[in-house]
Amino acid sequence: MNLAQFPRRRYTPYATPIEKLSNLSKALGGPDIYMKRDDLLGLAAGGNKTRKLEFLMADALAKGADTVITCGAVQSNHCRLTLAAAVKEGLKCQLVLEQRVPNSYDRYASGNNFLSALLGVEAVHVVEGGSDVSGKMQEVAAALAAEGRKPYVIPGGGSNEIGALGYVACAEECLAQLFDMGVNIDHVILTSGSAGTHAGFLTGIKGNNARIPVTGISINRKSGPQTELVYGLAQRISEKLKLENPVQKDVVIVYDDYVGKGYSRPTQGMIDAVKLVARTEAILMDPVYTGKTMAGMIDLIQKGVFTKGENLLFLHTGGSPALYAYTDTFFGLKQPE
Numbered sequence: 001m002n003l004a005q006f007p008r009r010r011y012t013p014y015a016t017p018i019e020k021l022s023n024l025s026k027a028l029g030g031p032d033i034y035m036k037r038d039d040l041l042g043l044a045a046g047g048n049k050t051r052k053l054e055f056l057m058a059d060a061l062a063k064g065a066d067t068v069i070t071c072g073a074v075q076s077n078h079c080r081l082t083l084a085a086a087v088k089e090g091l092k093c094q095l096v097l098e099q100r101v102p103n104s105y106d107r108y109a110s111g112n113n114f115l116s117a118l119l120g121v122e123a124v125h126v127v128e129g130g131s132d133v134s135g136k137m138q139e140v141a142a143a144l145a146a147e148g149r150k151p152y153v154i155p156g157g158g159s160n161e162i163g164a165l166g167y168v169a170c171a172e173e174c175l176a177q178l179f180d181m182g183v184n185i186d187h188v189i190l191t192s193g194s195a196g197t198h199a200g201f202l203t204g205i206k207g208n209n210a211r212i213p214v215t216g217i218s219i220n221r222k223s224g225p226q227t228e229l230v231y232g233l234a235q236r237i238s239e240k241l242k243l244e245n246p247v248q249k250d251v252v253i254v255y256d257d258y259v260g261k262g263y264s265r266p267t268q269g270m271i272d273a274v275k276l277v278a279r280t281e282a283i284l285m286d287p288v289y290t291g292k293t294m295a296g297m298i299d300l301i302q303k304g305v306f307t308k309g310e311n312l313l314f315l316h317t318g319g320s321p322a323l324y325a326y327t328d329t330f331f332g333l334k335q336p337e
């Protein structure tokens with residue numbers, strides 16, 4: 001695939017490492033686990049949105065934008081990283097934050113909320129859970145345009161066919177690294193949220209005819225709608241790349257067993273998984289995305305879906321700043337629901 005045909009900014013001056021997690025593999029007594037460390041991507045505190053923003057910000061700049069607007073939950077990693085990219089590019093950034101858990105916005109909260117304040121967000125617009133968030137972003141954009149400014153709206157999670165190119169690129173980067181390492185991966189495990197990561201990575205695997213199954217762990221939706229979301233976006237990316245053999249629906253694998261009571265609500269599995277990875281590998285996962293995905297991978301190993309003798313690649317998509325907004329949960333002062 002020729003990704004160089006698309007404008008791109010660079011926010012990470014290296015390929016993120018793939019690490020063998022020998023201690024975690026030993027503790028689980030199953031397959032050999034490798035981790036793609038996208039938590040070490042560039043911009044403030046890294047994470048998967050950095051890859052998407054390389055393409056999205058290039059598009060915003062090509063269109064002459066002076067302000068970016070995006071949306072997310074109250075502890076959104078995507079919002080923090082969009083703001084960080086805007087800072088790098090000398091643009092302003094406004095955020096629409098959705099209270100998916102009622103009354104969850106606290107302007108003095110730690111984690112990503114604090115980082116957004118530190119990075120100098122221009123304005124935060126808080127809306128209730130289930131609101132028309134895209135409509136609100138359009139309203140903010142119209143108000144800025146009326147003042148003569150040039151807003152550029154980035155969808156939630158940066159998950160459109162432009163942003164998802166970042167994860168097509170990630171799949172290519174992984175394949176090249178694994179070839180160099182001489183490691184043949186049997187399964188990739190990643191988080192499936194707004195779907196750009198899942199759809200982009202799958203398209204990258206398909207475009208390289210690599211035939212490695214990709215398992216998505218949903219952190220929000222049921223597997224039916226999540227599969228549709230991933231498949232729809234993968235089709236649009238395949239079209240953008242003019243793939244002769246686009247991604248088919250039957251390769252979209254989604255487990256919805258690890259969401260718990262809902263998006264961002266802690267589960268015991270997540271707490272145990274985050275602690276286990278911290279205490280075996282000294283790697284920080286996050287409570288909302290990668291912690292639940294790790295809980296899923298551990299459970300699927302225990303159920304024998306992934307077996308000894310196989311090689312797994314876990315995609316670490318970042319998010320550790322959100323840990324600091326969940327200290328009560330990890331100290332055991334607040335019980336998971």
Ligand SMILES: Cc1ncc(COP(=O)(O)O)c(C=O)c1O
Binds near residue numbers: 159197
């Ligand atoms: C740390 C982290 N991992 C995974 C995801 C999910 O990625 P996507 O929205 O592309 O499905 C997100 C999304 O916000 C995230 O912040």
